[in-house]
Amino acid sequence: MSSNKTNALSRRAFLRNSSLAGGGMIIGFNLLNSCKPKVVAEPAIDLASLDYNDFNAFIKIAENGAVTIFSPNPEIGQGVKTSMPMIIAEELDVAWKDVYVEQGILDTENYTRQVAGGSQSIRQGWDALRQTGAKARHMLVSAAAARWGVDPSECTVSEGIITNAAGETLGYGDVVNEAAQLEVPEEVELKKPKDYKIMGKNAGNVDIHKIVTGQPLFGLDYKADGMVYAAVVRPPSFGHKLVSFDDSEARNMPGVIDIVTIGEKVRGLLAEDPSFSSKISSSDKVVVIAKTTWQAFKAKDAIKATWEEETPMESTEQHNKILTGLLDGNKFNTMRSDGNIKKAFAEADQVLERTYESPFLPHNCMEPMNFYANVTPEKVHLVGPIQTPAWKAGLVAKMLGRDEKDILLEMTRMGGGFGRRLYGDFVIEAAEISQTINKPVKVVYTREDDMEDGIYRMAIKYRIKAGIKDGKVTAYHLKEAAVNDNMYGLIPNFFPAGAIENYQVDVANYKSNITTGAWRAPYTNFLAFAEQSFFDELAEMMEVDKIQLRLDLLDKVKPEDDERIQYSPDRMKEVIKMAVEKSGWGTKPSNVYQGFVNYYCHNTHVAEVADVEIENGNPVVKKITCVVDCGIVVNPLGAMNQIEGGVIDGVGHSMFGELAFVDGKPTANNFDRYRMIRMKEAPVVETYLMENEHSPTGLGEPTLPPAGGAVANALKAATGNRLYIQPFTKTPELLKVPEKEIIG
């Protein structure tokens, strides 16, 4: 086939595509004759060589039967570049080993919700991805049936081979030309879970070969012709504004091309769209442009900048007082109120009230923030690691006064995100720098920039109060005092909402000049520890079984009467029972101290049990048993990785994570002074996945929040001390084991 014909046909094929109801997604075919079937591990075709006006879809099938599936969502380490194409491939009915996977670019016309956030990619993509694959299969079968002159219902499909009643076969590649001419069906029947051949089986990471051989994958690895590097001199403290700078030394350093200031464009954007003002400094910044990264870093250090205090410098000590003041005060917004807590507390036999405290946390993605921008009169080319490409493309267009159609944004694999790469202040920065210097440029943060100029998990305090009457929990009052922003969405309606007659959630905040934002499992990453520690203590006070207290409360929840309650008490109870069984709860030898937690967030039900043992007189977290109900598991191998990682991340940050501020500046800016969990501190994680046919939910976040609570409850069992402050290492005296225990 001539190349002319190929192009003409592929264009026609795409013109025939129609948007799916609700999803706005498109199935497309293209002929890619040069493309031989390969296993996903082999080097892929060159994305840049494709004509994206035609390739704005999920599926391409070549005449030789090669199948390429585009993964629409950003890959942040959560595994969607593997699992989303698996869902399409399942319904398309091809052999997984024959599938190429490529990262889709930002394409708001043909893809929806190209976001890595909230553990929602699989849950929200589930129906549309399956339909995408199934519709393509339907068209291919119809084409084969038409050629044979039989009814499509007489044909069967397996791994890309269509068979008719007479036993004749045609491969997908054989009929792709005809199939591409057919109308896209409105909605087609989907497979039953029992018939899945790809989903539910372990699939390795599609980028594994590139990762283990060190091939370019990440934003920091991206290079383009004529690209220069930018290092940015940022305000040393939150509240600082640039006054002047001396660049005489820096200008003469090797490799330095230019030194410029930026800030004007960002201020223009913030004037137009103030919603981003809490995420980026409006101060001028000095930018060193150099031939290499190291030259840019070196020259940046040689800039002598003078700063002035525009807004007051804040400190952790001050935040502590302010947040306590908010909890003691009465300036709250009520997020949910059931019954009458005031009356219930007045009538209670017993009341328990406890306050919990958490610090700021940096995200500390292993790949420091970076982004490539090339702003030209024709287009704005942006490349790099970003969780929210559409949002950033829109902001850059607005900032530069460009049409959004001028923006071409390509997502690279991300060296972690954890919420930090939701914000993309670095994308805006890169675009302003490129516009200023009129060159393709990559802005690269040093680790110190990354930790000192973060968009942090904010410090929060919770105060929880419960009332007991006649042996029952009759009142529950949760108060949140947070820096900058409060809990949102359905969080106030999580457990124990619905379980306690008189229930109220109140929130208050203090607006700081320190930039804050989402951090893996926002709010619940700390709230789960507070709440589940509290329930343990409540059970102790009530002298009832800790697990039974939770089960009894869940018995009272009636989600059918309250649409805000989206957790399932039944699924939660099953998860709890499984965790009790699998962890050997209550049956461990006396040197193993256990702590229990169950938690629901990001639509997933989880229970965790921590095992703590005493080693050399110190309590050590040895094992976490984790039971998860996330519905259908698309890729168990990837799912287990997320679960294990989430748990250990949760243990690590609750044990060690803390970013304190003095004079508007973090007291740590690199891993020498900021403690991350490492190999020797990582517990064994034993994972169990509930088997059912519920639609799948996400796993990037939900196993993290319970881990801190499980550890705290186990440490209480081991040491006799309740922990109220994270990180737990902040109060080392509470981690000491009583003498008799050591001897015993």
Place this chain on the structure above:
Amino acid sequence: MPTYQLKVNGTSRTVDVSEDTPVLWVLRDHLELVGTKYGCGIGQCGACTIHVDGTAMRSCSLTLSQVDGKSITTIEGLSEDGSHPVQEAWKEVDVPQCGYCQAGQIMTASAFLESNPNPTDEEVKNAMHGNICRCASYTRIKTAVMKAAENME
């Protein structure tokens, strides 16, 4: 700027850089070997681990004079086709989440197993303790190192 002769992945390479340029940035920006990663720049995270005469070292904290006349191996040169037992074990166990730190993990593990082909669990943990994995894939890293040790026998 001075010129340096380096032996990288078995090939002699000449670079023209200022003497304070860390080996990490010579590899990444001058020799187009971007498999070696920048994580902290102060030798604390291990993402930039390479082999210098077979010993695992932090390339962010190495000067050119320190590698003069020595043989450097990066992740790209650990094997021709990703078939080193440690790379194979990483694939078999499916270790990575984001994958950014994994080149450094693999370089640390491969040098360690050269010196200790039959490690205990504790020895593996000690050897790998210097490499941070922010995604906390530690369980699989340990499993993969043990598996590589088995496969190397």
